Amino acid sequence: xxxxxxxxxxxxxxxxxxxxxxxxxxxxxxxxxxxxxxxxxxxxxxxxxxxxxxxxxxxxxxxxxxxxxxxxxxxxxxxxxxxxxxxxxxxxxxxxxxxxxxxxxxxxxxxxxxxxxxxxxxxxxxxxxxxxxxxxxxxxxxxxxxxxxxxxxxxxxxxxxxxxxxxxxxxxxxxxxxxxxxxxxxxxxxxxxxxxxxxxxxxxxxxxxxxxxxxxxxxxxxxxxxxxxxxxxxxxxxxxxxxxxxxxxxxxxxxxxxxxxxxxxxxxxxxxxxxxxxxxxxxxxxxxxxxxxxxxxxxxxxxxxxxxxxxxxxxxxxxxxxxxxxxxxxxxxxxxxxxxxxxxxxxxxxxxxxxxxxxxxxxxxx
Numbered sequence: 001x002x003x004x005x006x007x008x009x010x011x012x013x014x015x016x017x018x019x020x021x022x023x024x025x026x027x028x029x030x031x032x033x034x035x036x037x038x039x040x041x042x043x044x045x046x047x048x049x050x051x052x053x054x055x056x057x058x059x060x061x062x063x064x065x066x067x068x069x070x071x072x073x074x075x076x077x078x079x080x081x082x083x084x085x086x087x088x089x090x091x092x093x094x095x096x097x098x099x100x101x102x103x104x105x106x107x108x109x110x111x112x113x114x115x116x117x118x119x120x121x122x123x124x125x126x127x128x129x130x131x132x133x134x135x136x137x138x139x140x141x142x143x144x145x146x147x148x149x150x151x152x153x154x155x156x157x158x159x160x161x162x163x164x165x166x167x168x169x170x171x172x173x174x175x176x177x178x179x180x181x182x183x184x185x186x187x188x189x190x191x192x193x194x195x196x197x198x199x200x201x202x203x204x205x206x207x208x209x210x211x212x213x214x215x216x217x218x219x220x221x222x223x224x225x226x227x228x229x230x231x232x233x234x235x236x237x238x239x240x241x242x243x244x245x246x247x248x249x250x251x252x253x254x255x256x257x258x259x260x261x262x263x264x265x266x267x268x269x270x271x272x273x274x275x276x277x278x279x280x281x282x283x284x285x286x287x288x289x290x291x292x293x294x295x296x297x298x299x300x301x302x303x304x305x306x307x308x309x310x311x312x313x314x315x316x317x318x319x320x321x322x323x324x325x326x327x328x329x330x331x332x333x334x335x336x337x338x339x340x341x342x343x344x345x346x347x348x349x350x351x352x353x354x355x356x357x358x359x360x361x362x363x364x365x366x
Contacts, residue, residue, distance in 0.1 A: 028312060035316045040162030042323060044170070045200045047072065051167050065167045069160060086232040097261040104260055188334050195330045203323055206290045207242055213286055214238040214278065218251075221274035227255055228262050237275075241282070243306065243318045248279050297325055298347040 027034065047068050054064035112118060166173070174193065181189050218234035227233070237251035252275040259267040297305075305325045309317030325345060332342030 024312070031313055035313055035320070036158045037162055038320055038324070039316070040159050040166055042200055042204065042320075043159070044163050044166040045197055046204045047163070048167060048170060048197070049201070061168060065164055068167075069164060073160065083232055083235065086229050090229045090232060097258065104265075192330055192334050196327050199326050199330060200323060203326065209290050210282070210286050211238045211242055213290075214241050214282055217278045217281070218255075218275070221278060222255055222271070225259070225267060225270055225274065226263070227259055227267070227271065229258065230255075233258065243315070247318075248275075251275070297322060297329065297345055301325065301345050 215238035222230035233255045240247040240251040256268040305321040309321030329345040332338040
């Protein structure tokens, strides 16, 4: 007679913690392999309907994939060429911008010295000490920067290759997933695959739509204020805005610095006000109608996974955190033992069963 082994709670908790530690360590070690592969997988899922359409039109699969990739990368190159003028101008004007910003820093030092009766020399020594510490830390990371630059070039080369192979072998990979499970689980497998594809496609399309609208709004605001390099800063801001909650802060900082260096502090405040207004429109009108309805992850989990993704994989981890969490939610919702975890990732807040119920009035007997 077989007896099931039962472990105390602290043993189970310890095993779970060890497993999570090992899993996160593997994700960190395999960053250079996993990040481009995940980006390529998401892009391949997004482009798969277009490839399927061309295949239905009797194009060979390899040719259909090649045409789609040429179209996508052609659009990227075209946008780069259109922005090249502003990119070159911004690069040439960068030393002047830095010089103007240093003048503003000097004026700020003099103002602080006058207002708080602090010696200008002491302030400059403090700033120089902080700057030297930052430069020392930066110099120790020069080698890492060179390595990361090489990794970025490899990243750019690998993504098109991965995308082509993933799209080409898509039927084989889907069949492999089906063969991992028994016949009675095939319906659930189909459901998970179809929902995952739908979520990723709609989420990425929603993000691109949001980025396009926000870029237009940023451009209008910066052009109206007369800020230099308005279109370039607007596009950079719209891309940074794709990082939930944190990207908007960085997106507003860049044009504010340019406004401080080229105009006056009042323009920086106007830029901040314009970006706050656009963020209000984005958070209350654009995201609820375009993006949020596609991925139902609650705000608390979103912030946690974005910060955790940034700590694990940097900027790439921030971009990937929400779609990967959405995929996990779909998988958890279809596995009985993991359904509570899928529930806690969602944004449906139940009415507490312990809420105080209104007391019924008791009629006094006459």
